[in-house]
Amino acid sequence: MRLWRQLLAGAALAVLAATAQAQDISNLPRKETVIIENPEGTIKNPGWFNIWVNGGGGLSTGLQQLTMDTLWYIDPDQGINGTWYNSLAADKPIYNADFTEMTVKLRKGMYWSDGVEFTADDLVYTVKTQIDHPGMVWSSLLAVSVDSVEATDPYTVVFKLKKPNSRFHALFTVRWNAIWVMPKHVFEKVGDPVKFDFANPISISAYKLKNYDPQGKWYIWEKRDDWQRTPLGLIGEPGPKYAAYVDGGPPDKKTIAQLKHELDIIHDNTPEGMFTLVDQSKSLATWFKGFPYAHPDPTLPAVIFNTQKAPFDKADVRWALALLIDMKAVDLASYRGAATLSAIGVPPTGIAMTTYQAPMHEWLKSFELDTGKEKIKPYDPTIPTQIADMLRKQPKFKDQIPTDATAIANQFGYGWWKPNPKAAGELLERAGFKKVGSQWTQPDGQPFRVRLTVEGDTRSVFTRAGTLIAQQWKQFGIDAKAQPTTNPWQPMQAGDFDTAIGWSVETWGGDADMSFFLDSWHSSFVAKPGEVQPARNWQRWSSPELDKIIEGIRGISFDDPKGVDYGMDYLKLVVKEMPTIPMMSYNVFSSMDTTYWTGYPTFPDDPYTDPVPNWGNSRLMMIKLKPAQP
Amino acid sequence: MTAYLIFVARRFGQLLLVVFLGISATFFITHMTPVDPVAETISVITNFSKADPEAIELMRKTLTELYGLQGNVFEQYISFWSRLLRGDLGPSLSAFPTPVSQIIFRALPWTVGLMISATLISFLIGNALGALAGYYRKSRILKIVSLGLIGLQPIPYYILAFILLILFGFVWPVLPIAGGYEMNADLTLSFSLVLDIIRHSILPALALVLVGAGSWLTGMRALTSNIVTEDYVTFAELGGVGSTRILRSYVVRNALVPQLTGLAMSLGAIFNGTVITEIVFGYPGIGTLLIDAVHAGDYSLVLGLASLSIVGVAIAVFLIDILSPLLDPRIKAE
16 A cells, blocks of 8 residues: 555656646747747648648648748738738739740849848749649649740749730739749759658748747747848848747637737637637737627638539529528628628728729619519618627627728628519529429429538538528528538539539739639630539639630739729629629638737738738738737 | 467457458548549649649649559559558658658657556546445445546536636646647657656546546446355355455456456557547647548548557457456356
8 A cells, every 4th residue: 555655646746746837838938939820730741841742741830921932922901011012023023015924033132041042043943843843732833834934144034934824923922822932952952852851941031940849739930140131021120039830729729828828829710719809808909909800811702503503504593592691690690790791703801892892882782683573673782781780789799890881891891682582583483493382493393402512610600601591592492401511622623512602712802903713714714514623613604704804804914904994894794693692701710919919910000911820921920010028 | 278279360360351351441431532632632732822724634633643543443452452561551642742651650659658548547547446436335435436437427528628628727727738748849858858748648638537437437336236246255255355355356356357358449449549639638649630631531641540540459359359268267268
């Protein structure tokens, strides 16, 4: 017994000693360290830093945000010095008249973290190496576009293209990421760049690797002593000496971590997690100071139709289904009211609010839809105000809901379609449908069956939205059901779906050019039924009118003002045709703790970048962050 | 002895068959899933950037070739076994070209360390308390402890883990809530590193022990309650044998045989990982690796992990089968 007692006492002492240690989460100086959630979670191959090969090493571990760089950036919000950044490029791209050649002038005096200067040779090497190695990430994109690339001097590179491409520069322009430049002097010494792990990565940006967890839970980056010799350093001096990107864990856990001031930036949270933080944290900063708090990303969740499959090939059917959705209820069920709605095919965020959303709002007010029996005005500009009014009745939100019309539009959207079951019925009847008893049948007498594919537990907000939409269709007499799956993109690629919640519209956010997503909607890229559809036209919709718009955009420069006119034409066309039912922006519940750092991006005070920290552009936060404590 | 050796040989044959069938079934199940690793990789690559559809088609062809996914499933099956028999699990498809074995064996020690410790601790605590509770059936303290542990059992593990996390990580923040060691830790072996690792493993281990101990306790208490009514126990009591000796040598020893079988099964199953523990406590291990591999359609990694689990369970059962006749003379080899 004595031995047992001694063992027990020893164990108890060990536990006490272990718990008695200070509760710091790291041995880094906390006041000099910003701790950021990496939404990739645990990295399965943590020692893999070769971002040019999909080697399981993680992208948003800080690697792409703080150590990589490329020619240009477009900020999804306002940017610090405007939305367009010449990063490693000294100027904007220079195209020849028929867009078959692009010349790039590079900055002088930019250095890799090992002291070697960045030159045109690095850029040429990046392009040629990827074309020569089909296993590399951007190999195919470059191979189909580039005929030749050469450095005409150490700071000038000329690309000759295989066919006219007025948007070729987009491959080297960061939205979320882009083709990052490779350090030629490192990679040219390794045998096969596809098998090279780049285990001691050198950096062309203001931070370099300090340490990483061999189990993939955290990565720590340290400000370079020579940060001035990097494109990020040209914008300003980064505040944090160290930046740690960590696996935040499930929503409850990261909420706890931020309440304990152990996590400065949460990438995304559930609406409930965000509301808890708003309720309990005294040091919280969010994109919108009040409701809905979240950042609207330039991505447009929508109900996507498989337009190659009857009856979703008929615009009347698609419109009927749109008119059966009560978006107020969907917003409350999915985002708990914290959505920014969009009735049109562009996300309600960034430059689109003034360039497209506001003018289209006026056009939509007078837009008429012919149901065959009557002409209706389906647009309801009061829906965001109605949502705001509903939320204002909740005591905990009442002071945070704006009353100003512009603020309501920015936070809740401009408007959406008014539920109109009568008009929906008329549209279905015109399409040959009949109501037998309480159920709608198709022209061939079969029940009108709709399956709405939703992403299971990984995007609960959209699962909730899809489930409610299916219920609303069912209440109207349609055999509708939400169909959860772990990966809705797979059936969407294969064309094996009726309708799905997803997105086929992603824009630059900070630039009005629609080509980022719209080019891939051209009819020449629409797969035949049964074949795999390349991104992003998951709806497989084509139209001669749309092709004309896309070809028009292809024929003009990316900064030609005519681009906005083409954008408006596209928006009006998709309102009439409804190939997808746009719902809302992808609101990301990023939250920031001000205990150790201030200067986070917020709207409308200082919306200098997207606070969502896995975006390449989020590097701008490093410049604006200042210590909150001496 | 010859009969025993024949028994062992037969059991070993069964072991090989189980492993072969288990791994083959896993191969075909993973290849029947709708998740396509090439599409997943393309999705990772193109999700956020500008992607030319023509380039995506080229990418699809290249990756299919690179991942060795051309040819029909049967050809891939033959190629898989020929590689496996050479001890090569192949490259991970979602972390190409890193070998699957390298990825698994980086995370495996954490799962094995945590699970073996937690399983053994819960086994010892649960069985000791179960034996005492079954033997000293009138003891109030034992009744309260048993009730407490059994009461914890129906609580979903996820909830229990979060209760512990909130209690010891937030309300009374004495324990870390994430990771296997502190951020930026020096990982060279030292006393402070060991202490740090212990400190980080307390909460995940505690959650596993609290859940596991109740089940061992229930089983052991039932077994003990039956054995104490056996004639040989009554005879020993009448013969004046001390209660401690009766409990240790007559009751526990007999009750322990089925529990040891359970222990072997539990230890064999540790390769399945502890997904919830890893997610809730941010603890390293192979559980999240498996989930990620399933989502990414990484057949190679799923097969590597599943093979490990199948071999682990099969060997554990095999060992119990061949040791049982030696441990308990009532079990005959034939």
